[in-house]
Amino acid sequence: xxxxxxxxxxxxxxxxxxxxxxxxxxxxxxxxxxxxxxxxxxxxxxxxxxxxxxxxxxxxxxxxxxxxxxxxxxxxxxxxxxxxxxxxxxxxxxxxxxxxxxxxxxxxxxxxxxxxxxxxxx
Numbered sequence: 020x021x022x023x024x025x026x027x028x029x030x031x032x033x034x035x036x037x038x039x040x041x042x043x044x045x046x047x048x049x050x051x052x053x054x055x056x057x058x059x060x061x062x063x064x065x066x067x068x069x070x071x072x073x074x075x076x077x078x079x080x081x082x083x084x085x086x087x088x089x090x091x092x093x094x095x096x097x098x099x100x101x102x103x104x105x106x107x108x109x110x111x112x113x114x115x116x117x118x119x120x121x122x123x124x125x126x127x128x129x130x131x132x133x134x135x136x137x138x139x140x141x
């Protein structure tokens with residue numbers, strides 16, 4: 020079962036996804052709302068939201084199994100209701116990330132040598 024919880028272990032899970040240190044994630048996400056993604060009572064990722072921007076990451080063992088319609092409604096759906104849109108950014112070498120956001124309905128709006136910015140509108 021997938022659950023979203025307010026839990027500081029979200030930072031460690033995100034650090035594991037990104038291959039960076041936990042203090043770096045905590046510093047970079049200061050001012051963001053961060054929730055942990057739990058699968059079978061174990062933290063497997065995190066979702067960070069600020070204004071209409073959303074970023075998420077999950078460990079490989081949860082890949083393809085965690086983003087249900089309920090999670091969509093609780094995250095992106097709420098952003099669409101509040102702001103009329105949501106945006107995210109994917110590193111250009113992250114092919115799974117590009118596929119993931121495209122399947123959710125995000126479309127690319129801007130790109131540079133490092134990242135592609137995506138948006139979805141209500």
